Amino acid sequence: MSTTQMLKGIIDGCLLAIIYEKEVYGYELAEKLEQYGFDSFSEGTIYPLLIRMQKEESVSSTLKKSTAGPKRKYYTLTPKGEEELQQFIARWEKLQSNVNLCLRKQ
């Protein structure tokens, strides 16, 4: 299984967590992911996800003037998004401990 396949679903949770920390725009978000070590996929991958998350109303966006040229789209979490983040954290912790148990038993 490739990393990309494993990441599906997990990336959504990471995006929520980053947006929760601070209001960000697309490039910042991609850069943060890269800093955290997710460098195996292309930066553009976040945009289809962001579009979906906006449709599901877990994030909302506002246009703000930027210093360089056109208006920039900034993302924030909605209450629904915060709830989803909490659920993701709980699910991840359970999953992580389960996986760790499996691996240590071997």
Add this chain to the structure above:
Amino acid sequence: MNQGLSKKSQTFLENLRLYLFSNGKDEKEINAIVEELEDHLMEAEARGKTVDHIVGESPKQYMMQLSNEMTTDTKTWVKYIIMILFGALSYSVLTNAVKGQLSYSLLEILGSIMISLIFIIAIRSLFKYVAANSLSKRKEFALFYVIGLLPIALFVGLFYSNRLIETPIFHFGSIGTLLAVLLTLVFLIGMSLWTKSWVMLIILALLVFPDFLFRYIDVGPESQLILSTIITFGGIALYLFANQKISKQSTNE
């Protein structure tokens, strides 16, 4: 606007716009994602990354991913289909009405509708194909040329088969013709208000106006041809020029 952007990135953004448009995506959503990616690409390129780093190995697949998440807005395409269908119909009604009373055979009516639909489907598939596959400029041009010729060839075919095959003919009479012209004009004005663009009305007026003029002014056939060409194409060129100036000014603001 995107002066700083590399040619490759610009091409990608243009292709993405075309691809999403051909897939019937919502216009506002298309503009939003293209602007967002433009901003991203600018910042990425300033830091020495290329478009491949953002889009991945297959631009086609990336375009599909985006397209799948976006809202399909059938209204946009219905708008274009109506515009093309009725634009062709309006042209036919107006040019024929200027010359006299209207009459159409059943074959002409059905044939024209079929040809318009075939043309719309063909151009839509072509847009999608060109956007998703990076073709050479020559290949692209050849494809557009062939698809552009398609309706002309089909109309010529229709013209001759209309002579060979007899189908019922609908005569409009003088009142019918007047009514058809009035309906067409109402439709054209309504359409222009709906789409907020006067391009269709202006181009049609320029195409029909010379014929209308020659009913009242007596000039030889040669000067007619020259005059009508000057009026029609000069007028269209002038309109496009003025239009471009206006849109340039509004983007500079």
